[in-house]
Amino acid sequence: xTDQLVALLEESRRRGFLGPGPxxxxxxxxxxxxxxxxxxxxxxxxxxxxxxxPGLVLAAIEWPSTRWVFLDAQLRRTTFLQEAxxxxxxxxxxxxVTARAEEFGRLPERRSAHDLVVSRSFGPPAVTVxxxxxxxxxxxxxxxxxxxxxxxxSRWPTDGLAMCGAGPVATVVVEAAxxxxxxxxxxxxxxxxxxxxxxxxxxxxxxxLFT
Numbered sequence: 131x132t133d134q135l136v137a138l139l140e141e142s143r144r145r146g147f148l149g150p151g152p153x154x155x156x157x158x159x160x161x162x163x164x165x166x167x168x169x170x171x172x173x174x175x176x177x178x179x180x181x182x183x184p185g186l187v188l189a190a191i192e193w194p195s196t197r198w199v200f201l202d203a204q205l206r207r208t209t210f211l212q213e214a215x216x217x218x219x220x221x222x223x224x225x226x227v228t229a230r231a232e233e234f235g236r237l238p239e240r241r242s243a244h245d246l247v248v249s250r251s252f253g254p255p256a257v258t259v260x261x262x263x264x265x266x267x268x269x270x271x272x273x274x275x276x277x278x279x280x281x282x283x284s285r286w287p288t289d290g291l292a293m294c295g296a297g298p299v300a301t302v303v304v305e306a307a308x309x310x311x312x313x314x315x316x317x318x319x320x321x322x323x324x325x326x327x328x329x330x331x332x333x334x335x336x337x338x339l340f341t
Contacts (some may be wrong), residue, residue: 135186159184161188171270177258235261245269256339260318263295275314
């Protein structure tokens with residue numbers, strides 16, 4: 131499975147969906163999301179699933195029973211994701227959706243429906259939490275990749291997170307292979323997200339809840 135997954139991530143890079151660096155490093159970083167989450171979720175969503183990280187890795191290697199939604203607004207990316215899901219034999223429990231997160235998060239059947247939302251590079255903190263929080267059940271968890279030099283407390287202010295029903299941020303540093311480290315943040319959903327969020331397409335980025 132790992133060799134097959136590496137080959138798919140190489141294909142993701144060839145199509146321009148994956149950044150520089152050895153694919154194995156990307157794979158290790160994706161696996162760190164499982165450490166930050168702390169437990170296998172029943173239902174999870176990869177927000178801005180893009181080139182397959184971390185969702186493909188988590189679905190294929192870490193959590194063999196979790197049901198997933200891979201959400202991305204770009205058809206080229208979701209086309210690749212659907213091909214990868216089918217090649218890895220995950221189609222029975224992974225749904226690939228082409229949609230804007232602001233619109234997806236307004237669907238009644240999708241709100242508060244997930245135990246975990248992961249995001250590798252969806253957008254700035256305010257945009258990420260506004261689009262993720264409506265999708266999380268109370269008690270669910272948001273795990274996001276964080277810059278190594280970032281000040282998580284200032285990037286993810288408690289007052290701003292509370293607007294979406296989210297609790298304070300916690301920083302997680304995971305030691306990977308060969309001395310590499312993955313920096314992530316974990317945010318618990320402590321209340322159901324207010325029905326005002328997410329706002330219309332483009333508004334979270336144009337008028338962020340916090341900076």
